Amino acid sequence: MVNTENASGRQTSRHSTFVALGRSKPAESRFCLAALLLLALLVSGCGGIAPPSADEQTGPSSGGGVTEPLGQNAGNASGEGETRSDEEGGEGALTTPDMPQTEGDGAEVGEANEEDFPIEVTYFTPAQTEGPYYPVSKPEDRDSDLYLLEGAPARPAGTILAFDGSLYDGGGMPVPGAVIEIWQTDNNGAYLHPADSASSRRDVNFQSYGESVTDENGRYSFRTILPAAYERRPRHIHVKVKSGGEELLTTQFYFSNDAEASRDRIFAGAGADVEALIMEVREGVDFEGNQALTGRRDIVLRSAITE
Numbered sequence: 311m312v313n314t315e316n317a318s319g320r321q322t323s324r325h326s327t328f329v330a331l332g333r334s335k336p337a338e339s340r341f342c343l344a345a346l347l348l349l350a351l352l353v354s355g356c357g358g359i360a361p362p363s364a365d366e367q368t369g370p371s372s373g374g375g376v377t378e379p380l381g382q383n384a385g386n387a388s389g390e391g392e393t394r395s396d397e398e399g400g401e402g403a404l405t406t407p408d409m410p411q412t413e414g415d416g417a418e419v420g421e422a423n424e425e426d427f428p429i430e431v432t433y434f435t436p437a438q439t440e441g442p443y444y445p446v447s448k449p450e451d452r453d454s455d456l457y458l459l460e461g462a463p464a465r466p467a468g469t470i471l472a473f474d475g476s477l478y479d480g481g482g483m484p485v486p487g488a489v490i491e492i493w494q495t496d497n498n499g500a501y502l503h504p505a506d507s508a509s510s511r512r513d514v515n516f517q518s519y520g521e522s523v524t525d526e527n528g529r530y531s532f533r534t535i536l537p538a539a540y541e542r543r544p545r546h547i548h549v550k551v552k553s554g555g556e557e558l559l560t561t562q563f564y565f566s567n568d569a570e571a572s573r574d575r576i577f578a579g580a581g582a583d584v585e586a587l588i589m590e591v592r593e594g595v596d597f598e599g600n601q602a603l604t605g606r607r608d609i610v611l612r613s614a615i616t617e
């Protein structure tokens with residue numbers, strides 16, 4: 311065919327055909343017409359149109375070209391969808407535990423109805439070192455109002471801090487009758503302790519140490535002053551929890567928005583759990599109407615107390 315097409319005869323043949331259609335004699339015309347009719351019949355008989363038709367029908371109906379991709383797409387879509395869903399579900403499952411931690415960060419455990427016990431336990435209060443200044447001789451006045459020292463000639467210097475919270479056991483139940491002890495520096499950064507080199511400048515009007523007994527809902531409360539930072543330590547309040555003469559927890563409370571705290575190694579030693587030691591404070595008034603900082607810090611013991 312190639313040789314033929316490349317041969318000069320090809321051009322001659324085309325030329326001849328052109329001539330025959332245009333200038334052929336009647337006998338030649340009849341022959342050509344018959345040939346055309348035969349060609350038409352052959353074309354029709356071979357189903358020259360049918361294959362395309364069949365192809366057109368086969369394509370969409372067979373699904374060979376469409377169904378499979380749909381199937382693949384559907385499969386992929388379904389698979390990816392389920393996978394995404396699973397992944398999202400997985401992420402959600404990871405997010406869920408984070409949320410209680412976030413809630414726990416804010417010391418808002420006690421926001422739940424006090425009658426609705428047990429509460430959902432979202433964190434445990436970490437322990438911290440007792441430090442060297444736990445009082446060796448506790449003041450005669452050791453109530454929960456450290457701002458008002460019985461027999462003192464005046465009120466202590468410093469910013470009043472009124473805070474409260476609830477004590478829960480590891481099962482989320484309130485712990486009534488427990489003793490919460492706090493001890494801290496006064497406005498001069500001095501402890502009530504003979505070993506404290508700053509004791510010479512201690513504010514004698516400040517109680518320095520106090521106790522609050524939890525009520526039936528585990529609630530405790532204190533009025534004190536904002537402790538001063540000393541040496542390398544940021545503002546903090548030492549806390550000890552006792553029940554039935556047994557020490558349940560010794561720790562320290564810090565304050566929100568205290569840039570010094572993050573540089574403290576004891577603070578940092580609590581790791582992520584330190585959030586459970588930070589007290590959010592805001593402007594408010596104490597029970598006497600004095601301008602004060604107010605805060606809340608719940609305590610959740612790791613152990614469950616069963617009685």
Ligand SMILES: [Fe+2]
Binds near residue numbers: 441443543546548
């Ligand atoms: Fe301290």
